[in-house]
Amino acid sequence: MEKTKFDESRLNNWLSLGFKLGIAVSSALVVIGLIILLSISEAKDIQPLVRLEQIPAAIVISVGILILLLTPIIQVIVAIVFFSITKSRLFLGISVAVLCFAAISLALALI
Amino acid sequence: MLLWRTTLLNELNFGLNLWALGGTGLVAGFLGSALGIGGGFLIVPILTLALHLPMHVAIGSSLVAIVANSCTAAGVYTKARLTNVKLGLFLETATIPGAIIGGLAAAVIASSILSALFGLILLYVAYTMVVRQYLMSEDVLSADNSVAPDNTPNNLSSSLANSYYDQNLGKVVTYKVTHTPAGLGASFFAGVLSSLLGIGGGIIKVPVMNLVMGLPMKAAIATSAFMIAITTTVGALIYHYYGNIYPFIVAPLVIGVVIGARVGVELTQRARGILLRRIFGGILFLVALLMFLRTANVI
Numbered sequence: 335m336e337k338t339k340f341d342e343s344r345l346n347n348w349l350s351l352g353f354k355l356g357i358a359v360s361s362a363l364v365v366i367g368l369i370i371l372l373s374i375s376e377a378k379d380i381q382p383l384v385r386l387e388q389i390p391a392a393i394v395i396s397v398g399i400l401i402l403l404l405t406p407i408i409q410v411i412v413a414i415v416f417f418s419i420t421k422s423r424l425f426l427g428i429s430v431a432v433l434c435f436a437a438i439s440l441a442l443a444l445i
Numbered sequence: 446m447l448l449w450r451t452t453l454l455n456e457l458n459f460g461l462n463l464w465a466l467g468g469t470g471l472v473a474g475f476l477g478s479a480l481g482i483g484g485g486f487l488i489v490p491i492l493t494l495a496l497h498l499p500m501h502v503a504i505g506s507s508l509v510a511i512v513a514n515s516c517t518a519a520g521v522y523t524k525a526r527l528t529n530v531k532l533g534l535f536l537e538t539a540t541i542p543g544a545i546i547g548g549l550a551a552a553v554i555a556s557s558i559l560s561a562l563f564g565l566i567l568l569y570v571a572y573t574m575v576v577r578q579y580l581m582s583e584d585v586l587s588a589d590n591s592v593a594p595d596n597t598p599n600n601l602s603s604s605l606a607n608s609y610y611d612q613n614l615g616k617v618v619t620y621k622v623t624h625t626p627a628g629l630g631a632s633f634f635a636g637v638l639s640s641l642l643g644i645g646g647g648i649i650k651v652p653v654m655n656l657v658m659g660l661p662m663k664a665a666i667a668t669s670a671f672m673i674a675i676t677t678t679v680g681a682l683i684y685h686y687y688g689n690i691y692p693f694i695v696a697p698l699v700i701g702v703v704i705g706a707r708v709g710v711e712l713t714q715r716a717r718g719i720l721l722r723r724i725f726g727g728i729l730f731l732v733a734l735l736m737f738l739r740t741a742n743v744i
Binding site (some may be wrong): 342343347349364372388392396403405413425432438442 | 463523542544682692695
């Protein structure tokens with residue numbers, strides 16, 4: 335019982351670190367992209383559609399958004415690794431099912 | 446499709462104020478994380494009614510902002526052991542299929558119908574926040590746990606049981622998880638709503654986990670935030686495929702949300718949210734009314 339609680343505590347630590355890292359990196363990239371955008375666009379009003387000179391800013395922000403969107407998916411993978419190590423077959427199966435469903439939705443998005 | 450695209454490009458041919466977008470994210474992040482409902486309820490109406498963005502673009506932007514909100518909250522809640530990770534993953538097996546169906550349906554449903562649907566959901570949430578008793582006190586949470594016979598298998602129930610240290614109560618709170626089939630059904634419905642309307646789905650998940658499944662309110666909010674992060678990612682990717690996520694709209698929203706969510710999470714851990722919830726419920730009533738007026742082309 336104590337070992338299980340210790341293991342779950344470790345999973346929580348891993349997930350917390352993963353979420354915080356994902357947010358930190360993606361936020362940093364989005365801020366950098368906004369700084370680039372503001373340095374080439376003098377007005378505080380921006381157009382939603384990307385103009386040619388704004389492409390570098392859009393790319394940096396898009397990478398940041400991508401990392402943000404991948405952060406929860408990576409946490410599911412972390413859970414799979416954890417449940418594999420702790421040999422918790424029920425929750426390993428559940429985690430794999432969640433990842434599979436996410437992959438299916440990603441496939442639908444990319445088709 | 447091409448005609449729709451051209452129309453959308455014309456609709457987006459105007460300037461947006463960065464501070465207005467950032468401010469929207471800040472308030473939504475704060476309220477969303479403090480109330481455990483994601484924040485999409487505030488972002489979508491503001492983007493459509495105040496900033497005049499098309500409904501599909503507003504929903505796509507909202508989903509990305511909600512991912513930022515829930516990831517920020519989940520980072521804090523998992524560290525504090527409030528999140529029931531196993532339960533969150535278990536319920537996600539129903540939520541993600543719901544999100545896929547909702548995302549696909551949103552691509553073929555007209556904006557006016559989405560607006561009306563959104564208004565109806567807002568009314569429900571407002572009613573829940575202002576009138577319903579269960580949000581008023583942490584102590585009430587398990588008083589009404591016998592609404593239906595529990596058919597959760599014992600081994601699953603014991604696997605999902607959890608505990609955490611409550612700072613306000615100054616003691617370890619231990620709880621069991623019951624009525625998992627009802628939880629799965631509600632999670633599927635929450636997934637559909639999430640992708641269809643650009644919301645986190647916490648308005649369904651938190652009450653069901655709290656009232657039906659026996660989780661304390663704080664654990665329900667934390668587990669909901671963890672689930673919302675996964676669910677909205679799926680919806681956001683689908684909206685991205687349909688070209689409804691624009692980096693220059695989303696960027697200031699995300700920054701505002703991350704800052705607001707961090708403050709909101711701290712507040713949730715320390716304070717009782719009765720007054721805040723009622724104020725937010727009142728705001729939602731007003732926004733719902735505006736959404737209906739917009740659907741009827743009155744404004």
